[in-house]
Amino acid sequence: MVTIKEVAKEAKVSISTVSRVLNKSGYTSEKTKEKVLNAVKKLNYQGSLVAAAMKKKQTLTLGLIIPDIKNIFYSDLTRTIEDRANSHGFNIFLCNTDNNLQKEAEYIHLLIAKGVDGIIFSSPEVDDGNIKELKENYPELPVVILGGKFPKLILNEIVVDNVDGAYKAMRHLLDLGHKDIAFIGGDLESYASIERHQGYKLALNERGVPINDDYVIFDKFYIQSGYKNAMRLLQKNDRPTAIFAVSDSVAVGVYKAARELNIRIPEQLSVVGFDDSQYAEILSPMLTTIRTPINEMGQRAIEIMVKAIKEKQIIKETVLFYPNLIERESTMAIEAGNSKRMT
Amino acid sequence: MVTIKEVAKEAKVSISTVSRVLNKSGYTSEKTKEKVLNAVKKLNYQGSLVAAAMKKKQTLTLGLIIPDIKNIFYSDLTRTIEDRANSHGFNIFLCNTDNNLQKEAEYIHLLIAKGVDGIIFSSPEVDDGNIKELKENYPELPVVILGGKFPKLILNEIVVDNVDGAYKAMRHLLDLGHKDIAFIGGDLESYASIERHQGYKLALNERGVPINDDYVIFDKFYIQSGYKNAMRLLQKNDRPTAIFAVSDSVAVGVYKAARELNIRIPEQLSVVGFDDSQYAEILSPMLTTIRTPINEMGQRAIEIMVKAIKEKQIIKETVLFYPNLIERESTMAIEAGNSKRMT
């Protein structure tokens, strides 16, 4: 590992001069600049960002805390975030917590110890004490939260209007004549679950459709839980004619259950998902879903983060996205064939 | 940000003593230990790993270079790698290159500058000059390659026997009576593509089945390319009765094409994938595929990496995994219905 000292010796200048030309800070004559650059090339010098970080108190790295990269929503999100961060010169520490608050706390400590310049959280729990504690202990550290709400804390939030999204999904189903619509939710502690359930109820109430408690389920954001719960739902005597899944992943599970039970989508069962992840177009029939603008969200997250780091002032910024319905092939008007009696 | 100095003052000891008790190095009396720990707690001290890194020349971080986290194979792999690394106290810098060598080179430099303790590459190109250059410039840096072969370089390799895997896939298809079997490959510069194609030819030759050049395609490891090429293949007059896809992702594209063309899997078309990713069980019918032991590979990668870092000696270690056929629902004997004339 060659250091700045050796470069200085090779170029016959002082280390500060080397530092200057490499950082393009301060004045340096063309001639010395050239000498330095030549020495750098000759020795194949690669400056140590860790030493620089120590001085500048800037590591040029960000922590990204998500539940699980295997979940398609987070891999899509992580990709844009990493891309954007990289284009601003930042690297990303990837942290998978499985929504485990203990694990999350450990990661937070580690990230702080490693001197990250900011932390991005995606989909925190509703009652996430770690974030509150983090902000209390390190009020200066820029934080952006994707899909969480902490009105009392000075941190940045990127949210999507889940209630609105769910409402749009439900209105679509109701417009198609469905009345027996089930909701398969995710964790009861997540914003996404809670708010999408609110949108579900809102639309139903608005149309005066009574809510059937048996049709409302909260479980996990996994394919497996979509499968399990759809199996149960679709084997009832009064099975629903439509299912609104809290996420595309859950919808994938619903498809699997329907296929096993020989229930055709969309003829015998309409389904709408949420996220418009990669899955939506892969499924057959292609999934009608609510589009969460993942790329835009990731982009904004980094923009806000970078701005916060550069300006060194901690303010609260909130950006809200409105999701839209993407109509594909998984829904159908009930008169056109959808019926619980058709099996 | 409270420093070790303040802790020392609070505990009324020297900073070296604080360092000692925090690192559990050297002797310290129970009493001073307690004093220090109390001060740490009181001040909510969090040691700076970047300062420590500078002294110890160990950042406790690893670089992970992959093509794209959105690709299910890499998100599955990344998850195990991150988990395992974390359990050894390491963090991961995630780097997506899209197989762009220029981008890869930039990431490598950045990782070096940030002082990573090792770099893990997944699925490098066959002719990856960056890795050679890296090893020349930093022979001491531990490197592990997943799915690549650099016999001349002193680095660790985790490989799966792709030829064997493809051979098993093909034998399965041939045993079912198929003769018109297409191969949809990925990038021609990737080991996976090349070797799986070798296995394809090997099996065909062994059974004396002539190879139809029209049935062999190389493109990308994307769903989209599976789709595009299957569309073409399946609209030929002499369309294949089976398709061996180079990866599960590509198989997903094949499914999509088949569905659009109203070709039933497995009755009219058998398909086998490769990887046994999350997709395999999601698809309907569930995909018969070759299982790449992703978790085991990730685990071994970290084990070897950690060992290399700890022992500070650079040796070449190679581990080979044999993939196996996982029979599910996407293949069928040709007599039982599979026929190119049945459309």
Added chain:
DNA sequence: CTGAAAGCGCTAACAG
């Protein structure tokens, strides 16, 4: 068992 001191590699005043 504990403290003083040197120094990791770099940056940033401050002189010159």
Added chain:
DNA sequence: CTGTTAGCGCTTTCAG
């Protein structure tokens, strides 16, 4: 325009 110097926060001999 360039060199000297003082640290950044920590670990680690080396004395005591």
